[in-house]
Amino acid sequence: MAYISYISGPVVRAVLEGEAAKLYELAFVGSASLVAEVVDVSRDEAVLQVYENSEGMRLKEPVRFSGEMFSAYLGPGLLGTVFDGIQRPLNKMGEKIEKGTALYALDTETKYRFTPLVSAGERVGPGEYIAEVEEFGFIHRLMLPPDREGVVAYIAPAGEYTVKEEIVRLEGGFSMSMVQKMPLRIPRSFAERESPKVPLLTGQRIIDFLFPLAKGGAASIPGGFGTGKTILQQTLAKWSDADVIVYVGCGERGNEMTEVLEEFPQLNDPATGKKLMERTVLIANTSDMPVSARGASILLGLAIAEYYRDMGYHVALMADSTSRWAEAMREISGRLNELPAEEGFPAYLASSIAAIYERAAMVGTLGGKKGSVTLIGAVSPPGGDLSEPVTRNTRRYTNAFWALDRELASARFFPAINYSQSYSGYAESLKEWWMAVDEKAPALREWMLSLLQEDARLQKIVKLLGTEALPEEQRLIVEIASLVKEVFLQQNAFDDIDAYSPPQRVLKMASMIKTIQQQWVRCHKEGRIPVEVLKSMPVIEAFVRAKYEIPNEDLERYDELHERIVKSYEKLLQEYGR
Template identity: 60%
Template sequence: MARITYISGPIVKATLENESPKLLEVAYVGKDKLIGEIVSVERDTITVQVYEATEGLKLGEPVILSGEMLKAILGPGLLGSIYDGIERPLMKLGERIEKGASVYPLSKDKKWHFVPLLKKGDEVEEGDIFGYVKESSIKHFLTIPNGIEGVIEEIKEEGDYTINEELLCFHNGRKLTMIQEWPVRFGRKYRKRLKPDTPLITGQRIIDFLFPIAKGGTASIPGGFGTGKTILQQTLAKWCDADIIVYIGCGERGNEMTEVLEKFPELEDPKTGKKLIERTILIANTSNMPVSAREASIYLGITIAEYFRDMGYHVALMADSTSRWAEAMRELSTRMGELPIEEGFPAYLSSRIAGVYERAGFVETMSGKVGSLSIIGAVSPPGGDFSEPVTRHTRRFTSVFWALDKELANARFYPAINYTQSYSAYGETVRVWWEDIYKEWYELRSWMMKLLQEDDKLQRIVKLLGSEALPEEQKLTVEIANLVKEVFLQQNAFDPIDAYCPPEKQIALAKVLKSLYDWWQACLKEAAIPIKTLKGQKIVEEIVKLRFLKSVPENIEEKIESTYKNLIKIYGEREK
């Protein structure tokens, strides 16, 4: 047993007697047995990061070492649950969380219908699937834990069992239940990492078409206050084609997280028709909860996500926000007296951010299945400054950067993604998938990107002198770009049709806009028709309304051709 000699907020130091502590070992602090983790060992002194409020803690109180690392309890019952940063179920803890409260994260009484997939005499090794239970709309596969192999001596027949009942027994006497435990700070094993070549379809046109994220990819959503980070993450959680959603509210305001907790159980899942919460795990560690548990919540969420990935599912993890997580690291580091670097963050900020995002991936699991974990982290730079350390380091380790813009958000442009600052490294990797739908997808995407970049340069002149100061060729670029922004980039999250746009419709809309651009160019070249006349045609109004239709009419491009062919003919006759 150790005794407390120093207390500074969530950081507690204790003098050892005869113990041999391990780094990252769980410790129980004080008479209330507050849960903590050893983060430093120096001769006969340990430093403990306490995951609960330390008010009332006194010098001399005992610190008991557990001999184990901080682990996630994994098994049936995770889906639909709401946990705090150290996997205590908030619904069971009630409105007031008592100090040292210890509640098992899964129900020990509920029975699950077990279906065995192996038989007596089968030889198995770590990662092999020996059965499954039905949980919500998915099969919850049960796997052989890490480091275990052998010949099955006995396996239970199909039937209803609790999570703690023994289902499988080996020749050496080792027995397995439905439960697994895994240290949260270490990634779960897999056979090999695969190329992320399948897009995670979100239904948001600006994301899927221009700045795609692959399944198993990483993305960051930086943006100042009020730019819509939380709303965008909730939209992605609802509409993306992942099998499982893990949503982490890390250090966000309590009222925002309350809204998430209230909305998710009521939202209808567009994939299954059931409630979205049934394939979602929520981890809530709001700004008024202990700061140290905020630091652990990210690792807990990733470990749970990896668990479902290893069953062969595609998992999307939303972390809102990693800036608050980094701020928790900064506070803890400062209290421990560690040497700070820029803006007071610890020297290991960069490596910690890298360690989180590197656990994403498209992998072949130990069971031979293919699964993925996509990590999408929101970043909240103070004052919207993207050069601050957390945003800058996050940008280094993520392959997609969706930069949210304050001006677009104020203009009620949703999603408020700045198309000139954003980028995606997955454009080439997902190219084959998109070209299976439409062969010229890459050329169509490149045209739209180039058009928007040219428009961005021209906007500086437009703001100073007005669009009338531009020559007709540049007016064409500006007007088509305006249509691209209105028809393609902007979406109405409250419209039942426009809230989600399937890939086929995205391509159809882009083709219509490219067709319009080509015909305007033809009109300008062949008959010198003014842009004001071109954009005044009735067909333009029809194009603007296309995003609110379930599908793009097949004859729309023919109507565009007919409209502007007639216009060329009329102007040609006038010239004669």
């Protein structure tokens, strides 16, 4: 029997005494049977990280090895459930989480309506769909594990079953229920990885139009304390057109996760009209929970996301925040006496971050469908320093970078994304999709970005000398850029109309701003009309109000407003020409 020989917080060393331990094997430590994972093995000793509170643990207490890797339980019952970092359902644990509490991750009492897709005698391959289960009106496709294949000897008839009942048996003896166990650290297999060419629509104009994210892509949201990372991730979870949302609260403050846990069950899903929780899995691992479980919580979220991806669904995984996960890695590394690298982080920080974001992908599944995992990770750099190691290495492995700005957040500008520091590498691959909506879309985007860049250059002069120091041509640029920022980029998350903008609305608004600029330039050149007069026209106020007044179902009113703008400035030019 193995026993504890050394304890340092969540790090435990166990003397093996003839027993064998495998790397990343699930183990149970101490008399309380705390969940742990083997992170290092030598001839006669294993090093484990404990995923629960190790206070009160003593030397010589027993250690049991399970013989299998630390795994996630996957099956019906995931949706709508709140788990902790090691997949214990929090709704079953009461107000206080007792250490050593062993709870089955899925509901074993509920019966699900089961419909077989194969018959006895059929040959089935790895990852092939064998049955369907209805859950919240959601089709849950049951798959053969990626490492199994064979001839069906028995398939349960259509009916209602619990997740633990046998539903299929292959010739040779392999049997399975609705539940699969998948190791957290091993990505699920797929047929092929595809290039991401379809956007993950978020309804946020600055993201969808200027810095888009593709389904199967990866994005990072760096920002200091109070810049709105959590609010933005919650907004994306509500409005993005993903089929399934996996939200991981990793090391965040308890009050922030409390808001998520209280609000998500009450939110209506704009896509279905039902409750948002019916297509959401929440993983809550707050800052007061064991530090080592932070790494497990993100891996658990990835395992669940890949499971739904392999059913042919598009999954959005929100990780808030990966900085807390990296800090936990640093603490564990220190307790393991590993040589520290930059700012105390372990030398494998970059490869660990890469391994997480690499699992975001658009794939052809083994079952013959297309699915994706889109990973959006929040980063919390100390003091808002975007050059610190976690932010810098995250930036290397994500193609969309949405840098949050403290000044914008303080000014109640939402989303507080700094357009000068942000970028997206998906714009080119999504160009064809946007051109199918409107062939002018890529040119509009390029125009807006160049306008904002020119404005950023002029703002340095404005801050020193004021707008009066600029010639009229440059004041035109500053005023048009102001319209872009205040009307187009800024959104009111609490307004029923402005909270979400479909692509058609985005393009109409961008096109109208460009038309306004063209009219202003014409009026200035032909009539020498002052900028103050141009921007004080009633149609400008009407355009500003339109984002709160014109619903997404009545976008034709933008076309009418567009005509009013052109006619108003033609009339103004005629009056000045008299």
